[in-house]
Amino acid sequence: MRHVPGRTDHVVVVGAGLAGLSTALHLLGAGRRVTLVERDAFPGGRAGRADVTDAHGTYLLDTGPTVLTMPDLLEEAFAAAGTRMADRLDLVRLDPAYRAEFADGSAISVHTDAAAMEQEVRDVCGPDSAAGYRRLREWLTALYRTEIDGFIGGNADSPLSLLGPDLARLAALGGFGRLGPRIAKLLPDERLRRIFSFQSLYAGVAPADALGAYGVIAYMDTVAGVYFPRGGMRALGDALAGAAVDAGAELLLGRTVTGLERSGDRVTAVRHTGSDGTEGRVACDAVVLTAELPAAYDLLGGAPRRPVPLRWSPSAVVVQAGLPEPGPDAPSRHHHTISFGAAWERTFREIVDDGRLMSDPSLLVTRPGLTEPGVAPAGRELVSVLAPCPNTAVSDIDWDAVGPAYVEELLGVVADRGLLDPHVVAAGPSWTRTWTPATWAAQGMGAGTPFSLAHTLAQTGPFRPRNLVSGVENAVLAGCGTTPGVGIPPVLISGRLAAERVTGTPAPVSSFAPVGAPR
Structure with a gap:
């Protein structure tokens, strides 16, 4: 296995998302000194947060992934730094993992228990x-x-x-x-x-x-199995960051990395700026970049050449709303409901190939308050609707113009399918927050998608952008744009793989088997 040559005593990790935090914990366990630099005021990266307050109280919004699988990988990261997941996170196993509902009115509860x-x-x-x-x-x-x-x-x-x-x-x-x-x-x-x-x-x-x-x-x-942490998905970033700090990491929040200082083909320092305009600099022996792939390549001076252009995954529109809690006569509710339209293969053609919105949408509806009531005020519920959509590389949709009408359409579809009270939807939620490809693009995500590069054959395994950087001998990449790929489990693994590239020592192969999985 190739690794960073020379001294690697002090490593700066750019980005305190789940990949960066995993990297930090594995580096700390290997005896390295670690400084994390994060542009947001909180850790978590894509697993972000936003609080909304209305006349009823405060809602705690998770702005990133809502599905947590493979918690053994979290356990592995905590264990690397000498702590236990159980001491820092309270995970609830969801049963059913999903409720799937279909256009013909039938439904299937997806249990992870085989019987x-x-x-x-x-x-x-x-x-x-x-x-x-x-x-x-x-x-x-x-x-x-x-x-x-x-x-x-x-x-x-x-x-x-x-x-x-x-x-x-x-x-x-x-x-x-x-x-x-x-x-x-x-x-x-x-x-x-x-x-x-x-x-x-x-x-x-x-x-x-x-x-x-x-x-x-x-x-x-x-x-x-599918899990949900008490306190919401934001608890993942808080717990991992807390473990890293307790193990000796320095965590700099609200600091945007603006440049890398180099001597020859080695990075020697990371420059950063705060929201108040103050500038800072951290000297380092190696750097791990977990920023969005375009931003990471910009810091490094340009993207490597590839025989074929990068292809980005479809994007998504996410609508979150504060609504009255349904009464006792309302249909049964579930943490995750997948509402399938009648169309299937046509849906993929529309969003992947044609650059059009789904004509008969399949949606993920999430109600986190059913597992963690504290995410919404008493008597209210927080509902999230995710609709896959084209990314900005295959579509020129004007989201500022189209977005509001599309949100109204999505909420109407959810109500028509019996997942929301149509009277409440007609009256209007007390508030909505919407994320579109334009939102993701403004955050620096390639092609306006939070799902990064598609896993085509040319972007899978060793053909995916590598975590070693050509021409910079002490820089390593981690995150969903590099190996192994997209999703919470892969980015946690990417952090361990990046740490191994720095230390030159593969971590012991995990003996964990996912809870409930056959060994």
């Missing part, structure tokens, strides 16, 4: 689908076991470094075939095919086009 899910499938879809689910679960588990250490959890210096028995096993499992057709062979019910393949959109690719290897994302959701 409970098999029974759910049998009851709703029949015995053939139940048998298919069992076979699918075995396949997803085999994919995970084959991929997690060598392909996802290891540093690769070149494609040749992946050659070996695991590559042969992955090929035999169908990892280089297409995900959608593979799942269709196992599951006769089209509703189940959606439940176990929609996750590929997290990787920026339609199920029909995604590599079978990305079934591992469905494993994380539907086998390993």
